[in-house]
Amino acid sequence: LTKPEWYLTQVLMWIGNHAKFLDEKIQPILDKAGSSVNAGLEFSRGLVMLILEKLAADIPCLLYDDTLFCHLVDEVLLFERELYSVHGYLSSFPSCMHILSEESCFQRWLTVEKKFALQKMDSMLSSEAAWISQYKDITDVDEMKVPDCAETFMTLLLVITDRYKNLPTASRKLQFLGLQKELVDDFRIRLTQVMKEETRASLGFRYCAILNAVNYIATVLADWADNV
Numbered sequence: 001l002t003k004p005e006w007y008l009t010q011v012l013m014w015i016g017n018h019a020k021f022l023d024e025k026i027q028p029i030l031d032k033a034g035s036s037v038n039a040g041l042e043f044s045r046g047l048v049m050l051i052l053e054k055l056a057a058d059i060p061c062l063l064y065d066d067t068l069f070c071h072l073v074d075e076v077l078l079f080e081r082e083l084y085s086v087h088g089y090l091s092s093f094p095s096c097m098h099i100l101s102e103e104s105c106f107q108r109w110l111t112v113e114k115k116f117a118l119q120k121m122d123s124m125l126s127s128e129a130a131w132i133s134q135y136k137d138i139t140d141v142d143e144m145k146v147p148d149c150a151e152t153f154m155t156l157l158l159v160i161t162d163r164y165k166n167l168p169t170a171s172r173k174l175q176f177l178g179l180q181k182e183l184v185d186d187f188r189i190r191l192t193q194v195m196k197e198e199t200r201a202s203l204g205f206r207y208c209a210i211l212n213a214v215n216y217i218a219t220v221l222a223d224w225a226d227n228v
Contacts, residue, residue, distance in 0.1 A: 001062050004072050007054060008079040011047045015087050018043060044083070045093050051079075055099045063108055070112055076100065077163055084166075101172050110179060113163075117156060117183055124152045125190055131209040150213035153187055154220050184217075 019040055026039040055076070062068040076096045083089040100109060124130060130149040157180055164176040191210055198207040 001058060001068055002071070004058070005075045005078075008051065008075055011051060012079065012082055012087070014047060015040075015044050015083075019087075041088070041090060041093070044087060044089055048083070048089070048094060048096075051096060052094060052099055055096060059099065059105050063104065066112055066115070069108060070116070073100065073109055073112075073163075080166060095166075095168070097166055097168055101167055101169065106172060106175075110175060113160065113176075114179055114182070117160065117179075118186070120156055121153065121183070121187060121190070124149045125194075131206050133212075145209075145212045146216045147209040147213050150216050154217060157183065184221075187217075 022039040022043055030037050030039055055072075059069075059072070062072060080096055083095075084091070089095075100106060127148070131147045133145050134148055134151065160176065160180060160183075164173055167173050167176070191213060195207065195210050198204055198210070
């Protein structure tokens, strides 16, 4: 249970190692017979079905171990990325995301994602560099003077989007979007709390950094508005 990468990597190796044989030896036989079957894709589909069986058996055993569950999700997402980008797997075929979308597993994924996102927010705002721009010495890069915590927060949202964007149904994606909206509101509340401590020095370094953070986040969210 601690090493899902073992069988996920093994399947990717089998797909890669058999590609040439299937393409050069098996596909011509299918073509000659007038079949529309793609040998490589069918081979991949068969192996993915084995993985779905394995995941269905394993997930209930690690559902309430945050570390193991998170590791499984991370490895499955890496596997899916390589399956589609390197091996041309079709989105219409069965995929691991269907298993992760099942109710008990999905709700657990959302819960764990939120837990780790909030921990990340705690650490980014308590960091000594929270209100300092990474690019403060490079003026042509840093017109917005974005404090480190705001940039890290938007990267966090982007990473979450990247993790859920291949979910098979819009309703599941919307639940993740709901989580992101919660995180934005949580970050807004945290900024407000820090700002209240700084009201006596409204031209002070930190107060200005908060305004820059808000401006940056609003600008990026507006840029993302076209992303369905």
